Amino acid sequence: MPNILEAQNLVKNYDSFTAVKGISFDIKEGEIFSLLGPNGAGKTTTISMLSTLYTPTSGDATIGGHSITKEPMAVKGVIGVVPQEIALYEDLTAKENLVFWGQMYGLSGKSLNSRVDEVLEQIGLTDKAKNRVKTYSGGMKRRVNIGVGLLHKPRLLFMDEPTVGIDPQSRRAILDTVKDLNKQGMTVLYTTHYMEEAAELSNRVGIIDHGELIALGTQDELTKQVGETETLILHIGENEDPDALAKAVSAVEGVQKADVTDNEVSVITADAKDILAAVVTKANERGIKIRSMDIREPNLEAVFLHLTGRALRD
Amino acid sequence: MTKLLLIGIKDLKLMFRDRAALILILLAPFLLTLGMGLVTGRFSGNSGSGISDIPIVIVNLDNDSLGDALVNVFNSDDLAELVEPTLSEDSEAARRLVDEDEVAAAIIIPKGFTQSVIPQNGNNAANEEVKIEFYSNPSRPTSAGIIKAILDGFMARLDEMQLSGMTSISQLIVSGRLSPQDANQAGEEMGARLQQAGNLSEATAIKLNTSTSEGEAVEFDLLSYFAPGMALMFLMYTVSYGGRSILAEKAEGTLPRLLISPTNSLQVLGGKVFGIFLTGAAQMLILIGASSLLFRLQWGDPLGVLLLVLAAVFGATGWGLLITALARTPAQIGSVGAAVMLIFAMLGGSFVSLDNLPAYVQTIGKITPNAWAMDGFTTLALGGTLSALSTPLLALLTMGILLFLVSALLFGKKNLVQK
Numbered sequence: 001m002p003n004i005l006e007a008q009n010l011v012k013n014y015d016s017f018t019a020v021k022g023i024s025f026d027i028k029e030g031e032i033f034s035l036l037g038p039n040g041a042g043k044t045t046t047i048s049m050l051s052t053l054y055t056p057t058s059g060d061a062t063i064g065g066h067s068i069t070k071e072p073m074a075v076k077g078v079i080g081v082v083p084q085e086i087a088l089y090e091d092l093t094a095k096e097n098l099v100f101w102g103q104m105y106g107l108s109g110k111s112l113n114s115r116v117d118e119v120l121e122q123i124g125l126t127d128k129a130k131n132r133v134k135t136y137s138g139g140m141k142r143r144v145n146i147g148v149g150l151l152h153k154p155r156l157l158f159m160d161e162p163t164v165g166i167d168p169q170s171r172r173a174i175l176d177t178v179k180d181l182n183k184q185g186m187t188v189l190y191t192t193h194y195m196e197e198a199a200e201l202s203n204r205v206g207i208i209d210h211g212e213l214i215a216l217g218t219q220d221e222l223t224k225q226v227g228e229t230e231t232l233i234l235h236i237g238e239n240e241d242p243d244a245l246a247k248a249v250s251a252v253e254g255v256q257k258a259d260v261t262d263n264e265v266s267v268i269t270a271d272a273k274d275i276l277a278a279v280v281t282k283a284n285e286r287g288i289k290i291r292s293m294d295i296r297e298p299n300l301e302a303v304f305l306h307l308t309g310r311a312l313r314d
Numbered sequence: 315m316t317k318l319l320l321i322g323i324k325d326l327k328l329m330f331r332d333r334a335a336l337i338l339i340l341l342a343p344f345l346l347t348l349g350m351g352l353v354t355g356r357f358s359g360n361s362g363s364g365i366s367d368i369p370i371v372i373v374n375l376d377n378d379s380l381g382d383a384l385v386n387v388f389n390s391d392d393l394a395e396l397v398e399p400t401l402s403e404d405s406e407a408a409r410r411l412v413d414e415d416e417v418a419a420a421i422i423i424p425k426g427f428t429q430s431v432i433p434q435n436g437n438n439a440a441n442e443e444v445k446i447e448f449y450s451n452p453s454r455p456t457s458a459g460i461i462k463a464i465l466d467g468f469m470a471r472l473d474e475m476q477l478s479g480m481t482s483i484s485q486l487i488v489s490g491r492l493s494p495q496d497a498n499q500a501g502e503e504m505g506a507r508l509q510q511a512g513n514l515s516e517a518t519a520i521k522l523n524t525s526t527s528e529g530e531a532v533e534f535d536l537l538s539y540f541a542p543g544m545a546l547m548f549l550m551y552t553v554s555y556g557g558r559s560i561l562a563e564k565a566e567g568t569l570p571r572l573l574i575s576p577t578n579s580l581q582v583l584g585g586k587v588f589g590i591f592l593t594g595a596a597q598m599l600i601l602i603g604a605s606s607l608l609f610r611l612q613w614g615d616p617l618g619v620l621l622l623v624l625a626a627v628f629g630a631t632g633w634g635l636l637i638t639a640l641a642r643t644p645a646q647i648g649s650v651g652a653a654v655m656l657i658f659a660m661l662g663g664s665f666v667s668l669d670n671l672p673a674y675v676q677t678i679g680k681i682t683p684n685a686w687a688m689d690g691f692t693t694l695a696l697g698g699t700l701s702a703l704s705t706p707l708l709a710l711l712t713m714g715i716l717l718f719l720v721s722a723l724l725f726g727k728k729n730l731v732q733k
Contacts (some may be wrong), residue, residue, distance in 0.1 A: 051574050076576040087567035089324070091331040103320050104575040132331075148571075 001028040004078075004156050004187050005050070009059035012045050012211075019045040021211040022059065027156070027189060032182050034198040035191040036300060037208035038310075044084060045090040046208070047160050048228040050189070051081045059061060066073040080154030084161045086141045087148075094144045097133060098151060105152035115151055123147040123177070141172025146177065156187045163197065175200060186267050195300045207304055209218035214307050225296040226306045229256065233294040234265040234279065240288045255279075259309050266305055317577050321585025324594050325559060329552075329593045339552045339597045343544040344604060350540040351609065367398040368457040369417040371408040374401065374683075380472070384446070386419070387468055397461070409449050415673065418457035421465060421494040422447040431472060454669040454695025456539075456692050457630030463696045537611050538695035539688075543664035546626065546684045550658050552597050554651025556590030562644045583725065590634055594627035614694025618703050622690040625710035629683035632717025633658075639724035658682040660687075686710050 005027040012020040020042045027033045035043045048054040051062055052072035061068045064078035088097050098116045107115055120126045123143040133141060142162060149157060159178065163171045171304070178201055182188055192198055196206050199219060207215040215222055234249070236242060246258040246265045254275045257268040269275050272295040283290050296302065304310070330333055373386060374381045388399040400417075402408045408420035423446050430444035448465055450458035563569035563586075572582045602619060605611045613619045637654060641647045659665060661675065662684020668676050679685040690706035 048570075053570055053574050073576055073578070076574065079574075081571070081574050083567055083571060085567040087571040089328060089568060091328050096327075100320065100324055101571075101575070104317060104572065104577055106576060240693075 001030050003027065003060060004029045005063050005189070007046075007050065007059070007061035010046065010049055010056050010061060011058040012042075012049055012054060012161060013057040019211050020049070021057075021210075023208070024059075025206050025213060025216055027187060027284075028203075029155075030182075030185060031186055031203040032178065032188045032190060032201050034202035034205045035189070035208050036193070036195065036198040036205050036304070037191075038193050039206045041193075042211040043208055044160055044194075045211075047081070047158050047189070047191060051079055051158055052076060078155050080149040080152065080157045082146050082149040082159045082162050084164060086145045088141065090143055091132060093130050093132050094136070094147075095120065095129040097144060098147060101148045102151045107152060115153075115182050119147040120152055120260065122150065124173070137170075139166045139173070142166055142170060142174060143177075146174065150181070154186070156189065157181065159188060159190045161191055161193070163192070163194070196305070198258045199300055205300060207300070207307065209304070209308050217289045219300065222300060222303045226268075226298045226302050227270075229268050229270055229298060229302070229306075230272040230297075231296040231302045232267040232269060232275065232279070233296065234266065234267065234283070234290050234296075236263050236265070236283075236288060236290055238263055241286075244286055245283055245288045245290075248286050248288075249279050252278045252282060257306075257309075259305060261310065268302070268306065317581045318585040318588055321572070321582065322588030325556065325586065325589025325598060326592045329555070329589075330596075335555055336538075339548055339555070339593075340600060343548040343601055346544045347537060347541045347601075347605060347609075350544070351537050356515055368396060368461060369398045369400070370399050371402050371411050371417050371420045373403065373405050373408045373420065373422040375403075375405070375425040376423045376427040377425075380428040380431055381423040384423060384465075384468055387464065388421075393464070397464075405447075412449050412451045415451060415454075418451050418454040418669070419448075420460045422449065456667050456689075457669050459692055459696050459698070463698075467639070491705070537605070537609055538613070539692065541601070541605045541609070541611055541669065542613075542691035543659070543684075544687060545598055546630075546662065546687050547655060547659035547664045549594050549598060549627065549630050550633065550655040550684070551651065552594045553590055553630045554637055554647055554654065556593055556631070557587075557641075557645045558640030558647040558651065559632040560586050560638050561641065561647060563645060587631065587635065591627055591631045594622060594630060598623045598627060612695065613691070614697065615699050618690075618694050618698070618700045621700070621707060622687060622694065622703060622710075623716075625707045626683050626687035627691075628714035629686070629710035629717070632714040632721065633683065635721035636717050636724070640720045658684050661685065663688045676696040680709075681713075683710055684715060686713070 003026045007026070008024050009022045010020055010024070011018065011022050023042070023046060025033075031280045035046065044056065049056045050068060051065065052068050052075050056069065060070075066074040066078065068075050089100070092100065095116060098119055099112060100113045102116055117126070120129050123146060125140060125143060125147075128136070128140070133144060136144070146159070146162060149159070162178075163174050166174075175197065178188055178190065182201075188201075190198070190201055202219070204216070204218050205222060206213050215225060234245065236245060240263070242260040242263060242265050246260050249255055249258045249265060249267055252275050254269050255267055255270070256270070259266045260285055267275070267279065276293070280290065329339075354417055370388065372385055374385050376382075385399075385401070387393070388397050402411075405420075405422050408422060412420050413418045424444050426444050427446065446465070446469070448462060452458075457575065560569070560583075563572075569582070573579060599620075602613055602623070606613060633654065634651075637647055637650055641650060661679040662668075663671070663679065663684035664684050668685060668688070671679070675687075686706040686709045690703050690710075693702045693706075
């Protein structure tokens with residue numbers, strides 16, 4: 001499939017702070033591409049540059065063959081954007097919002113009305129279309145927020161953390177909507193700090209941290225970077241010293257790496273079962289009480305941990 | 315252009331769905347006007363203007379029948395409470411009294427005025443134009459406006475009489491009943507008879523009622539002062555509220571979303587400005603319509619009122635934009651906007667007639683749209699027509715254009731995208 005998006009060395013500086021440090025990646029037509037990274041990693045700034053809202057300090061990108069710096073209006077016609085915050089007029093009804101935003105994308109007359117009805121059906125709000133948005137639940141608002149981005153049937157949809165702050169049921173509905181849109185042929189750039197969402201949705205994932213793209217590939221390609229390892233997560237009490245435990249555990253034979261996150265110690269090893277007894281012994285020697293343990297197969301979380309030494313939620 | 319209109323109409327719709335805003339932009343000015351009416355007895359039959367004992371000086375150099383008639387107009391019982399005339403024989407001294415802000419106006423009736431209107435004793439002086447001089451005090455526009463309206467009423471009656479006399483004589487000549495040689499004599503006699511018949515004394519019954527050019531009676535009503543005063547005060551709230559919506563949309567993410575759509579930044583900002591203008595105009599027209607219907611308030615020439623409303627809203631929108639361009643947060647606009655609303659209301663004569671304020675306050679007040687618009691609304695309420703509005707209209711439009719340009723420069727330096 002041809003590339004619908006090609007980003008080359010995108011940089012964004014705010015005074016002395018560099019939010020995005022030369023990111024380059026491609027998105028193929030028809031795929032779901034996720035940018036996975038913790039809060040403040042530069043995901044929203046990247047999407048803001050790609051959607052022509054921010055001008056890159058340097059670098060460029062083409063979307064649908066149009067440069068974001070030289071042909072922003074042409075780019076706007078190719079993309080749809082679902083921003084992280086709910087950008088709607090709360091005193092207007094869902095239908096009035098969709099009609100207004102449809103008009104902003106150049107829709108009018110019968111095509112506007114039929115498209116608004118289709119989108120209302122798609123987001124499951126036909127029955128409540130005439131209620132003001134301010135009367136909706138957070139999940140319903142999120143769905144309208146997504147609906148606005150779909151009105152003009154964009155070839156490439158940017159979704160910036162669309163599941164932040166909503167209930168599991170609404171989150172499930174949004175993930176299913178993303179998959180449905182992709183099945184219908186829409187290319188999606190999805191940003192998230194939830195490893196599970198990136199894992200479930202994406203054909204390819206770019207891992208971003210501190211404004212840099214530190215890994216890029218399919219899930220298989222990325223997890224292979226970690227090697228055939230497992231992650232043993234040690235949960236300890238609030239009054240315990242995780243750094244002391246990590247230091248002690250690092251000395252156990254077979255432990256490749258031990259990192260601290262809050263009251264957890266993540267231990268990377270080839271086979272977690274082989275080190276369990278030794279780890280417990282070391283903890284007892286230090287007087288640290290382990291409350292519970294998890295063994296995790298290699299996943300994107302482990303990749304991030306492997307690459308940065310920190311958990312995604314840090 | 316379509317998107318600009320759509321954004322403006324959307325903002326108008328949002329404003330009229332905000333109950334708190336509606337209370338402030340419509341209900342509050344309406345209730346305050348009602349309160350003013352009750353306090354001043356407007357609704358209990360006492361329809362006094364609240365403006366009284368306007369000091370003027372009259373210099374009657376004519377010392378003939380019409381000059382005396384005009385002096386009598388201002389000394390009549392009907393105007394006794396409204397006007398406090400003094401007589402002088404020195405034109406320069408009279409002008410000086412105006413310059414020194416001792417009186418609201420000087421009326422100088424030149425020598426030969428009566429002769430110029432009604433030629434007598436074969437004298438053809440009627441061909442020479444002899445004009446009454448009205449020397450007004452710019453720092454007392456309302457009082458001077460009232461005196462001017464009375465004078466205009468007198469002059470209009472004189473014109474009518476002169477015209478009808480000339481027409482009658484012409485018809486007599488054409489019909490052969492009067493020879494051209496006798497026309498002058500006939501004119502003199504007609505003029506004398508008109509004076510004796512008391513037609514001029516009817517002209518003196520002007521009271522506070524003056525005549526518009528259409529001859530329609532117009533009463534200067536106290537509410538004609540307070541209603542626009544309150545409407546203009548809360549117009550300043552509306553424009554700052556509109557400006558606030560620009561920063562609120564930025565904070566709520568709808569402004570960036572608009573900028574991501576295929577809509578350029580000029581269309582977006584233009585649409586927001588249009589929305590402020592539209593809302594302000596709707597507010598003013600609703601208040602004017604409501605006060606006309608419920609208080610039976612006469613605002614004056616409808617076209618003049620409409621143009622003045624549009625110009626006032628334009629000028630006020632300029633201020634709203636400037637406040638927005640200088641503020642960093644919606645809350646700042648809210649507090650600064652409220653302060654500006656009150657200060658402009660005081661400086662612009664929304665509470666107290668500018669005539670009663672010191673000269674320097676009146677000068678400072680000229681920076682407010684309130685002052686110019688109040689000037690215009692008072693002129694209209696006194697029966698003035700569109701031509702009398704040129705100064706306030708020009709001032710308001712100039713104010714709006716200047717403020718738009720300054721705001722545009724400031725907006726150019728302001729980041730409306732990033733938080």
